[in-house]
Amino acid sequence: VTLVGPEGAGKTTALEKLVLDWAKGERLQSFSCVFHFRLKELNCLQEMLSLETLLLRHGRVPLESLPAVLQNSSQVLLVLDDLHVCGQSLDPSAHAPCDDPSQVVSLGCLVASLLHGSLLRGASFVVASRHTGDLKFLTGTQMEVLGFLKPQREAYFNHFFTDPAVANRALAHMEKTLGFYDFCTSPRFCWTVCSLYEPLMEAGEKLPETVSQLCVGVVVYLIGKLPLTAARSRELMLALGKMSSHCFLNQRLSCTTEEIASFGLEKFLDAVAVFLQVDGQQLDRHVFSFPSLILQEFLLAVSYFWNDSTPESTEEVIAQLRGRTQLFDAFLSALSEPVQRRPLEAVLGEPNDDLVADFKRWFRRSSEEALRGYQKDQHHRCFHLLHQAQNKSLVKEIITPAARVGCSYGGLGLRECVVLNYVVESLGEMDLLNLYRARSLTEEQVEALAPAMSLSREIIRGITTELDLTQTALGDEKFQILSVGLRDCKLTTLKLEVCALTELSGGHLASVLSSSTSQLQLLTMRHNEIGDQGFIKLSAGLCSPHCQLQELHLQSCKLTAASMAALSAALTSGQSELKKVDLSLNSIGLPGAASVCEALQHPACKLRSLVLFDCGLTGECCQPFMEALMSEHCCLAELDLSVNSLGQEGALLLGQALRRPGCPVEKLGLQRCELSEPVFEEMGSLLRSGSSLLKSLSLGLNGVGDLGVKPLWEAVAHPNCLLEELDVEMTDLTDACMEDLSAALRATKTLRNLGLSNNTLSDASAAALVQA
Numbered sequence: 001v002t003l004v005g006p007e008g009a010g011k012t013t014a015l016e017k018l019v020l021d022w023a024k025g026e027r028l029q030s031f032s033c034v035f036h037f038r039l040k041e042l043n044c045l046q047e048m049l050s051l052e053t054l055l056l057r058h059g060r061v062p063l064e065s066l067p068a069v070l071q072n073s074s075q076v077l078l079v080l081d082d083l084h085v086c087g088q089s090l091d092p093s094a095h096a097p098c099d100d101p102s103q104v105v106s107l108g109c110l111v112a113s114l115l116h117g118s119l120l121r122g123a124s125f126v127v128a129s130r131h132t133g134d135l136k137f138l139t140g141t142q143m144e145v146l147g148f149l150k151p152q153r154e155a156y157f158n159h160f161f162t163d164p165a166v167a168n169r170a171l172a173h174m175e176k177t178l179g180f181y182d183f184c185t186s187p188r189f190c191w192t193v194c195s196l197y198e199p200l201m202e203a204g205e206k207l208p209e210t211v212s213q214l215c216v217g218v219v220v221y222l223i224g225k226l227p228l229t230a231a232r233s234r235e236l237m238l239a240l241g242k243m244s245s246h247c248f249l250n251q252r253l254s255c256t257t258e259e260i261a262s263f264g265l266e267k268f269l270d271a272v273a274v275f276l277q278v279d280g281q282q283l284d285r286h287v288f289s290f291p292s293l294i295l296q297e298f299l300l301a302v303s304y305f306w307n308d309s310t311p312e313s314t315e316e317v318i319a320q321l322r323g324r325t326q327l328f329d330a331f332l333s334a335l336s337e338p339v340q341r342r343p344l345e346a347v348l349g350e351p352n353d354d355l356v357a358d359f360k361r362w363f364r365r366s367s368e369e370a371l372r373g374y375q376k377d378q379h380h381r382c383f384h385l386l387h388q389a390q391n392k393s394l395v396k397e398i399i400t401p402a403a404r405v406g407c408s409y410g411g412l413g414l415r416e417c418v419v420l421n422y423v424v425e426s427l428g429e430m431d432l433l434n435l436y437r438a439r440s441l442t443e444e445q446v447e448a449l450a451p452a453m454s455l456s457r458e459i460i461r462g463i464t465t466e467l468d469l470t471q472t473a474l475g476d477e478k479f480q481i482l483s484v485g486l487r488d489c490k491l492t493t494l495k496l497e498v499c500a501l502t503e504l505s506g507g508h509l510a511s512v513l514s515s516s517t518s519q520l521q522l523l524t525m526r527h528n529e530i531g532d533q534g535f536i537k538l539s540a541g542l543c544s545p546h547c548q549l550q551e552l553h554l555q556s557c558k559l560t561a562a563s564m565a566a567l568s569a570a571l572t573s574g575q576s577e578l579k580k581v582d583l584s585l586n587s588i589g590l591p592g593a594a595s596v597c598e599a600l601q602h603p604a605c606k607l608r609s610l611v612l613f614d615c616g617l618t619g620e621c622c623q624p625f626m627e628a629l630m631s632e633h634c635c636l637a638e639l640d641l642s643v644n645s646l647g648q649e650g651a652l653l654l655g656q657a658l659r660r661p662g663c664p665v666e667k668l669g670l671q672r673c674e675l676s677e678p679v680f681e682e683m684g685s686l687l688r689s690g691s692s693l694l695k696s697l698s699l700g701l702n703g704v705g706d707l708g709v710k711p712l713w714e715a716v717a718h719p720n721c722l723l724e725e726l727d728v729e730m731t732d733l734t735d736a737c738m739e740d741l742s743a744a745l746r747a748t749k750t751l752r753n754l755g756l757s758n759n760t761l762s763d764a765s766a767a768a769l770v771q772a
C-alpha cells in the first residue's frame with residue numbers, strides 16, 4: 001500500500017499510528033515483525049548498505065533472530081516513510097536487482113529490490129511518499145492522504161482552542177482569508193495558523209488578512225527566538241534564501257551539512273533548527289530541509305529584498321523560478337508595500353530600495369501587458385499580486401481604463417473569485433463584470449463575488465443561467481445596483497432567499513421582470529420582508545408583456561390579503577406566464593384566497609400549481625376554492641392547502657369539486673387540516689369513482705386512526721384509483737391496519753410512494769409490509 005500526499009498532509013503521522021497500533025496489539029496482528037524506517041534518516045548515511053545491515057543496525061533485530069526474519073518474510077511488514085527522498089530511482093531497470101541479503105548496495109537499489117520483490121520476497125509494505133514520478137514503478141494500492149478538509153479543520157481548531165467561540169472565530173477567519181489555497185488542507189499549516197492566531201487573539205490584535213501577512217508574522221516570530229542583531233538576522237535570511245533558491249533550481253528537497261556551509265549557514269548552525277528541519281541527528285550526518293514550501297518561498301522573497309548587494313533583476317529572478325515556485329512573486333508584491341513589511345523591518349532593518357523599486361517597475365510593466373491582453377490567467381495573476389499588496393490606491397493605478405478588465409472571467413476557482421472581488425471592491429465600481437462561461441459558480445464562489453456583482457453596472461450576458469444569492473444579506477441598496485445588470489442578462493433562475501430585501505426591492509424586481517430582454521423563469525424570494533406594498537410593485541412587472549416568469553416562490557414574505565388582488569390582476573392580465581405560485585406562510589386569509597380563486601376561473605390564467613401552506617385559511621375559504629375548481633377554465637393540477645384549519649365541512653366542499661368530471665387536480669395536499677373520518681371516506685369514494693385524476697394525495701397529521709384511513713386502503717386496491725403517491729404520516733395508524741394495507745399494496749398497479757412515518761407500527765407490521 002502506498003500513501004501519497006503533499007507535504008505536511010499527515011503521512012508520517014498515519015504510519016506512526018499504524019505501527020503503534022500494531023505494537024499495542026490492536027491492528028495488523030498477522031505480522032510477527034513490523035519494521036519502520038524513515039528513509040530521510042537513512043538517506044543521511046550516504047553510504048552503501050545490505051539488507052542484513054539494515055535489519056541488524058537500523059531495525060534492531062538481534063543477530064540470532066536474523067535468519068528467522070529472513071526465512072519467514074511473509075510475516076514481515078516493512079513500513080517505509082519519505083520514499084520521495086530516496087534520491088535514487090525506483091525504476092527496476094535502473095538497478096541490477098539485488099537478491100542477496102548480505103550484498104552491499106546503494107539505498108535506492110536496496111529499496112527498489114525490496115519493493116520489487118527480489119529481496120525479502122513475500123513481505124508486505126506500507127510506504128509513504130509525496131507525489132513523484134517514481135510512484136508509477138510501484139504496484140499495489142495507492143491511497144491519497146487528503147489532510148484536513150473543512151470538517152477536520154473545524155475539529156482541529158476546536159481541539160486547539162479550548163473556547164468554542166474563539167475556535168469558531170479563528171476558523172471563520174482562516175476560511176475567509178486562506179480557505180481558497182490548497183495548502184489549507186495541510187495539518188502542519190493548520191497548526192501554524194492556530195499557533196499564530198492564538199497570541200494575537202488573546203492580545204485583541206488584528207489577524208493576518210493574507211498569506212503574506214501570515215508569513216511575515218511567522219518569520220518575525222522565528223527571528224525573535226534568536227539572540228541576533230538586525231544585521232546578523234539579515235545575513236541569516238540571505239543564507240536561507242540561497243539554500244531556498246538552490247533547492248528550487250535543482251529540484252532538491254534537502255541539503256547536506258557541506259552544502260549549507262556553502263550558503264553561509266555554518267555560522268548559524270545553532271539557529272538553523274528554528275527555520276529548518278534537521279534529520280539524521282542520531283546518525284551524525286545531518287540533512288537539512290525546509291519544513292514547508294510556503295516558508296521556503298517566503299524566505300526566498302525576504303532574502304531578495306533584504307540583500308545589500310544587487311543580485312539579478314526582478315525580471316531575471318522571476319524568469320529563473322517560473323514553474324518552480326507558486327507564491328514567490330505574490331510575496332514580493334506584499335513585501336514591496338511598506339505597510340505589509342513593517343513588522344519585518346523592525347527585526348531586519350530597511351530593505352534594499354533599489355530592488356523594491358525594480359520590482360515595482362516590473363509589476364507595473366508586466367501588469368499593463370497582461371491586462372491589455374485577453375489571457376484570463378494573466379489577469380488573475382495580476383489580481384492575486386494586488387490582493388497580496390493590500391493597497392487600494394495601487395489597484396486604482398494598475399487597473400487603468402485601458403485595462404481589459406472586462407475580459408471573460410468564466411471557469412473561476414474560489415481563489416480567483418476572492419481576488420477578483422478584492423480588485424472590484426478596491427475600485428469601488430465596475431462597468432462590466434464579464435462572467436461569460438462561468439457555468440457553475442458554487443455557493444461559496446457566489447458569496448465571494450456578491451460584493452463585486454453589486455458594484456458592477458453590467459454583468460455580461462453569458463451562458464450563466466442561474467444566480468443563487470440566497471443568504472447573502474444583499475439588502476435593497478445592493479440589489480438596486482445588481483438589478484440594473486439583471487435587466488440585461490440571460491438568467492433564467494434567480495434565487496434571492498433570505499436576502500434582507502424589503503418593499504423597496506419590489507419595484508426593482510418589477511423593472512427586471514418587465515425588461516424587454518428578461519428571460520427569468522424562476523424567482524425565489526423566501527423570507528424577505530417585502531410586504532404587500534413591495535409585492536404590489538412586483539406584480540406590475542408580472543403584467544408586462546416581456547415578463548417570462550413561470551415560477552414564483554414567496555414563502556414568508558409578510559404578505560396579506562391586501563396584495564392578493566394585485567396578484568389576481570397579473571394572473572388574469574393575459575400577459576402572465578405564471579404556472580406556479582407558492583404563498584406559504586403568509587396570512588392571506590379568506591379575502592386573499594377569494595382573490596386568487598377568482599383568477600383561477602379566468603380563461604387567461606395559466607396557473608397550474610398553487611401552494612398555500614399555513615396561510616391562515618379556514619373552512620369558509622373552501623367555498624371559493626370549490627367554485628374555482630368547478631370552473632371549466634381552471635387548469636390547476638397541484639393544490640396544497642396543508643396546515644390550514646379547513647375542518648370537515650370545508651374539505652367536503654373541496655371533495656365535491658374534485659368529483660367534477662375533468663377536474664384537473666392531480667396533486668392535493670391537506671396535511672394537518674383538522675380532517676375527520678367522513679373526509680377520508682369521501683376521498684376514498686372519490687378515488688374509486690373513476691372520475692378523479694388524483695395521482696398524489698397528502699392527508700398526514702390528521703389523527704383519524706385505523707378505521708378512518710381504511711377507506712383509503714380500499715381505494716388504493718381499486719382498479720379505478722390512479723394514486724402514485726399517498727402520505728398518511730401521523731394519522732394514528734396501528735398494526736391493526738396491516739391486513740387492509742397489505743391487501744391494498746398487493747392489488748395496486750400504480751402506487752409508488754407511501755408515507756407512513758410517525759405512526760405506531762411495530763416490527764410485525766414492517767415484516768408484513770415487506771411481504772406485501
Ligand SMILES: Nc1ncnc2c1ncn2[C@@H]1O[C@H](COP(=O)(O)OP(=O)(O)OP(=O)(O)O)[C@@H](O)[C@H]1O
Nearest residue numbers: 005006007008009010011012013014130187188191
Ligand atoms: N490527524 C492529525 N491530527 C492532528 N495533527 C496532525 C494529524 N496528522 C498530522 N498532524 C500534524 O501535522 C504535522 C505534519 O504531519 P506529518 O509529518 O505526518 O505530515 P507528512 O505528510 O508526513 O509531511 P511530509 O511530506 O513533510 O513528510 C505534524 O506536526 C503532525 O503532528
